[in-house]
Amino acid sequence: MKLTQQIKAWIFPKLCPVCSQIIKADKALCDSCRELVVYPSEKKKVCKICSLSKELCPCGKYIHYSRFASPFLFEGEVRRSLHKIKFRNRTDKIDAFARLTADSIIQRGLDRETDFVTFIPMSDSAFTKRGYNQAQLLAEKVSEYINRPCLPVLLKLRETPTQHSLPLHRRRGNLLGAFEVYPEDADKIKGRRILVIDDIVTGGMTMNEAAKTLLIFGAEDIYCAAAAFSPPSAKKRK
Ligand SMILES: [Zn+2]
Ligand SMILES: [Zn+2]
Structure with a gap:
């Protein structure tokens, strides 16, 4: 040097x-x-949705999206950094996560399949309280990196308790019907392949409900991506 x-x-x-x-x-x-970085597995027996081994695959049985991409396990410093973005206004950290999320989308060829990117919305009251939606900021950056437009087509109708604050049997019902599509955007969804972005995927139920809403409005296919995710085996591996 x-x-x-x-x-x-x-x-x-x-x-x-x-x-x-x-x-x-x-x-x-x-x-x-x-x-904490995960890569698509080269092995034969991998999940078709996330391209990860069984141990890491976060995909549940009854999901409405067909592909999932994420660069990180939601643990350690990754977990702490994403919490800083979410709860302590550290939006300066979003770009690094967006770049790595875009890489994992490109690794799986999902950028080529995607017509447009969208994101998990917040309710109006939650947005007013925080002042920004970190999933939106992430999606906007990812859309630049993968060269696809970002359209805010989803709407969150009501505030819902955080998923992890509820017992398992109440989580699915908590989000049921929580998302809607902006009426003026219904035409943009029909026949489209949409990549939905969230900052963190833990149970996958939020993504699933958003994907279901977009399919009801005629989307052809839904893909999902997040900056980090928890595999179902997270507790066992610790
Ligand atoms: Zn999977
Ligand atoms: Zn580090």
């Missing part, structure tokens, strides 16, 4: 875009964040 580069690296050290730890100039992520 040239002296000028060394000085530059000393004054402006390269930081892990997820957790802001100092990393080597040739690294994209720190070691602990890199451990």
